[in-house]
Amino acid sequence: MQSAGKRRTLPTMIDVAERAGVSLKTVSRVVNDEPGASTHTRDKVRAAITELGYQRNTAASELRSGRSGLVALVVEDASEPYQSELGMAIETELSNNGILLLTVSTEANRDRANLAVAALAERRVDGLIIFPSIQHELDFSPVLDSGTHLVFVDRPSPEISTDHVRSSHRQGAYDATARLLDLGHTRVAYLGDLMTLFTGTERVSGYKQAMSDRGIQIDTRLIHLQNPDLDGVGEAFLAMCQLTDPPTAVVTGNSLTTIQLLRSPHFDSARTAHVAFDDIPLGDLLRVPLTVIRQDITTIGSTAARLLLERIRGNVVPPRTIIVPTQLVVRESDTIPGA
Amino acid sequence: MQSAGKRRTLPTMIDVAERAGVSLKTVSRVVNDEPGASTHTRDKVRAAITELGYQRNTAASELRSGRSGLVALVVEDASEPYQSELGMAIETELSNNGILLLTVSTEANRDRANLAVAALAERRVDGLIIFPSIQHELDFSPVLDSGTHLVFVDRPSPEISTDHVRSSHRQGAYDATARLLDLGHTRVAYLGDLMTLFTGTERVSGYKQAMSDRGIQIDTRLIHLQNPDLDGVGEAFLAMCQLTDPPTAVVTGNSLTTIQLLRSPHFDSARTAHVAFDDIPLGDLLRVPLTVIRQDITTIGSTAARLLLERIRGNVVPPRTIIVPTQLVVRESDTIPGA
DNA sequence: CTGTTAGCGCATTCAG
DNA sequence: CTGAATGCGCTAACAG
Numbered sequence A, B: 001m002q003s004a005g006k007r008r009t010l011p012t013m014i015d016v017a018e019r020a021g022v023s024l025k026t027v028s029r030v031v032n033d034e035p036g037a038s039t040h041t042r043d044k045v046r047a048a049i050t051e052l053g054y055q056r057n058t059a060a061s062e063l064r065s066g067r068s069g070l071v072a073l074v075v076e077d078a079s080e081p082y083q084s085e086l087g088m089a090i091e092t093e094l095s096n097n098g099i100l101l102l103t104v105s106t107e108a109n110r111d112r113a114n115l116a117v118a119a120l121a122e123r124r125v126d127g128l129i130i131f132p133s134i135q136h137e138l139d140f141s142p143v144l145d146s147g148t149h150l151v152f153v154d155r156p157s158p159e160i161s162t163d164h165v166r167s168s169h170r171q172g173a174y175d176a177t178a179r180l181l182d183l184g185h186t187r188v189a190y191l192g193d194l195m196t197l198f199t200g201t202e203r204v205s206g207y208k209q210a211m212s213d214r215g216i217q218i219d220t221r222l223i224h225l226q227n228p229d230l231d232g233v234g235e236a237f238l239a240m241c242q243l244t245d246p247p248t249a250v251v252t253g254n255s256l257t258t259i260q261l262l263r264s265p266h267f268d269s270a271r272t273a274h275v276a277f278d279d280i281p282l283g284d285l286l287r288v289p290l291t292v293i294r295q296d297i298t299t300i301g302s303t304a305a306r307l308l309l310e311r312i313r314g315n316v317v318p319p320r321t322i323i324v325p326t327q328l329v330v331r332e333s334d335t336i337p338g339a
Numbered sequence C: 001c002t003g004t005t006a007g008c009g010c011a012t013t014c015a016g
Numbered sequence D: 001c002t003g004a005a006t007g008c009g010c011t012a013a014c015a016g
Helices: A013-020 A024-031 A039-052 A058-065 A081-095 A107-122 A141-145 A169-182 A198-213 A233-241 A255-263 A297-312 B013-020 B024-031 B039-052 B058-065 B081-095 B107-122 B141-145 B169-182 B198-213 B233-241 B255-263 B297-312
Strands: A070-075 A100-105 A127-130 A149-153 A163-167 A188-192 A223-225 A249-252 A273-277 A291-294 A321-324 A327-329 B070-075 B100-105 B127-130 B149-153 B163-167 B188-192 B223-225 B249-252 B273-277 B291-294 B321-324 B327-329
Touching: A013 A024, A013 A039, A024 A039, A058 B058, A070 A081, A070 A107, A070 A297, A081 A100, A081 A297, A081 B081, A081 B100, A081 B107, A100 A107, A100 B081, A100 B107, A107 A141, A107 B100, A127 A297, A149 A297, A163 A169, A163 A297, A169 A188, A169 A198, A169 A249, A169 A273, A169 A291, A169 A327, A188 A198, A188 A233, A188 A255, A198 A223, A223 A233, A233 A255, A249 A255, A255 A273, A297 A321, B013 B024, B013 B039, B024 B039, B070 B081, B070 B107, B070 B297, B081 B100, B081 B297, B100 B107, B107 B141, B127 B297, B149 B297, B163 B169, B163 B297, B169 B188, B169 B198, B169 B249, B169 B273, B169 B291, B169 B327, B188 B198, B188 B233, B188 B255, B198 B223, B223 B233, B233 B255, B249 B255, B255 B273, B297 B321
Parallel strands: A070 A100, A070 A127, A127 A149, A149 A163, A163 A321, A188 A223, A188 A249, A249 A273, A273 A291, B070 B100, B070 B127, B127 B149, B149 B163, B163 B321, B188 B223, B188 B249, B249 B273, B273 B291
Antiparallel strands: A100 B100, A291 A327, B291 B327
């Protein structure tokens, strides 16, 4: 059994050079797969590397070259399903390009989120992928100073003009609403996020558009927007049901709202048709399997990583916006059993 | 609107020293909160730092000092709920100590998982927290050479003697089984992982112990162990139901097996009592809310991070094993409606 | 194809 | 309490 934690001096490129009988620079060429070394020399150097157990010291390389080989993902809570799936997609794309991923959750360190960004700046990360926090805007000036590239996911930055990848929030909400309308409903409620959020605005406007397109009067009493972190969705739905003309169907605009509604005693999946924006884990195993608008998070993540990699490699183009389509996944909750 | 990606030369400690009219070393003292600088000097230096927008270059500091301020979490799939919650707990603990977290999913880099570990070694990460992969043993010799500290989570390493934090797998499985036995069942099946896994072995032995303690004969036909990545749980359960004395209750030993069973057409939650090891997301919203043994992942993660931090700070003690208790969460699936 | 020189920005060592 | 000198390990720029 090996034991961890012993430290001795590690061999350097100079040691390898001596062992292989070549110059320092030649070793560097081999290690970095640069041209300018014969196959024979390469083999000699490689042999010396394995004999000595040489490992390149990234810190030195980084200091000299200015590139860190590090990208950071800044999210609110890396353990939330959407965000962890995003992280996984990004990591996959980056690791295929020899870049390691740092993850910073602003929630974990609310007061110190800006400190964390400063730490990323000190580390000279090559790029940042940002899933903007709902809670508070971060100060990205430290990383901008050092020429780090930024990509925003899910919604654009209000202050910084840069690349941005997101779902077609509006179209997704449109599709959710249209689905219920096509099933014959006319009283369709919308429970969603506040309009202060970009995504909230987009989605509610998709809902309204679908209603208008089918010539259905929009009843503002059937629209409830609130911060989904706070309670109140169930009560809002109850109030709607007490109208003389209550809703027969409902669209929920985000997962938190969906879960609040499903957990509410005032909501009965057997009596009200329901389509949710955002899939939730195990949505197929619920009491009534949930019909949802699913975001293609993996594509969003890998696209964000790809845009970032292009810029890191020196591609200079104007800021781009990429919209990734959503998908309607029909299960059961959109149809009422009795109907 | 600011625009990202412009690069100019950043100020260094020398610039700050000149501006403040002190020496390089004094700046270093202030930046690192070392003693040996008067309050007056500190203020002068701090002022110069803000005026110039100075940011320490971590690479240089790292090259000189040998410490990277980086810890890596090596998991199989960072998007899986258990693993992302673990990551979040670790990140919280580390960020409180000024350390950033790298996440490496071996799944994202299947063929190259060992290469990723080598990359961590080259980066001289201060420590590694490892949630061992089911798929394949990794080669940690590169990081051991550079004196990196390791902590294993969930199960110990078969090869390396080091710190290790995990749930009381055996006690948890015991509690799950005992719960069903106490409810009057005598034919309790166990569907779980292979015994080649540490956790699989621990949990099945907890099940057996509970049965024996209550004087109930263990029927090996009611025990099914398999790789939960593969199909077959539903069929195995069906086979048990066709016995002359079929099970009236079942314990599932891990989330994948639980989900397979719940999705299987051969299993009916209304007819068979069920307790699952490991909570699953939204377990309370399932057709029949799931009674589970829940692991305290947050405690596991923060404990692992704490043990690692101690070693990074130079604490030399023999390898430690910390067992974190599990908790029975009673919902409904353990009782059959008719009974 | 290969080698020499210089210096990235900082922390360590030792001298005041 | 403060400063000067040195070099961590590597890569960029050039020379042969």
